[in-house]
Amino acid sequence: GDEMTRVFWQSIKDKLIFPFLDLDIKYFDLGVLHRDATDDKVTVEAAEATLKYNVAIKCATITPDEDRVKEFNLKQMWRSPNGTIRNIINGTVFREPIICKNVPKLVPGWTKPICIGRHAFGDQYRATDAVLKGPGKLRLVFEGKDETVDLEVFNFTGAGGVAMAMYNTDESIRGFAEASMAIAYEKKWPLYLSTKNTILKKYDGRFKDIFQEIYEAGWKSKYEAAGIWYVLNHSCFELFWNLLSKYVMSCFLVGMNIVSSMTWLPMHLRAKEAMFGLARTMTEMCRVIS
Structure with missing residues (x-):
């Protein structure tokens, strides 16, 4: 949330960015108090700036619930800033872990990263x-x-x-399909679309039909030449596929954040274990010195 993200981000900038790069950075305070003071207009401004400059770094933020509204005396229970930004950008969020040789993997079969593409428009975030x-x-x-x-x-x-x-648009689904096809082809990894079209025959079925149409029209020959493939997957099999690696999975925005988190959380946990170990060691050293 807002509490520690400023500390982490300031440390990253001071140690890894500012010593090497001279950047004209545009700042937008998405802390929950400033969002409340601006009636959340600052979130819209941040999204519009992202469209203008084509790049952005967003830190963790608070999406308030009833308890947070009381704690911070907010005007209302503001929507998720992530949802607002995604809706304005109208793109696809791709999440992929960075594999470090010195950070052990909880899943030994993950020899390569897994890239998860989440549709960043409509659905439950704008329901x-x-x-x-x-x-x-x-x-x-x-x-x-x-x-x-x-x-x-x-x-x-x-x-x-x-x-x-909830809703979605054909234009946004087509953009989602094109982005998914493009990144899988760039990586030369197979692409899987995860849906529940057997249950939501119209809603998820529309995603299925548009993906297939775009694949047949512009990507099939390229994929075959590259030795990769596109396959429609039932969402029930997502966890099975996550035991493998080196593929791109395109999925819906809500619910699939759990699946996408699985691609980086094991790495994060092991890295955090190392950080906690270092913190404990430093704490003991401070006790000895004092």
């Missing part, structure tokens, strides 16, 4: 949800230029419940 009271009908309505789609979702007969509606 509309509500708590519903009492009986009633829940409907999903699309008022188009040429037609109206009206679907009955559920008929509540008891005390009520909860509901959520």
